[in-house]
Amino acid sequence: MSLAMKLQKLRTQRGQSLQVVADAVGASKAHIWELEKGTTKNPSIELLKGLAEHFGVTIASLVGEDPSEAEDEQMVVMYRDLQKLDPKDRQFIEAMIETMKKRGGKTTDAD
Numbered sequence: 001m002s003l004a005m006k007l008q009k010l011r012t013q014r015g016q017s018l019q020v021v022a023d024a025v026g027a028s029k030a031h032i033w034e035l036e037k038g039t040t041k042n043p044s045i046e047l048l049k050g051l052a053e054h055f056g057v058t059i060a061s062l063v064g065e066d067p068s069e070a071e072d073e074q075m076v077v078m079y080r081d082l083q084k085l086d087p088k089d090r091q092f093i094e095a096m097i098e099t100m101k102k103r104g105g106k107t108t109d110a111d
Contacts, residue, residue: 002064003043003062003064006063007021011055018033048063
């Protein structure tokens with residue numbers, strides 16, 4: 001779930017207005033609205049900390065980086081398996097992932 005979707009969900013679940021959230025984190029109502037709509041990118045770490053604290057969640061959860069909240073159960077299993085690996089093996093897997101990202105999802109003839 002994107003930051004925009006997560007913020008809107010957290011705010012509406014708590015029945016809070018944009019202004020209440022903005023006041024709580026020291027931001028403008030317009031800026032919170034832009035974050036919820038996804039029209040502004042790269043909020044400051046201070047703002048993310050404030051939002052996470054206000055909503056009682058971790059920053060990782062807020063930005064969609066919490067493995068325990070993954071929608072794909074296989075991803076959670078892979079994360080657990082990665083934690084058990086030796087650091088050199090994790091570096092090797094990280095290099096493989098970077099290579100795959102550079103390919104842009106393109107398959108090779110061997111696929």
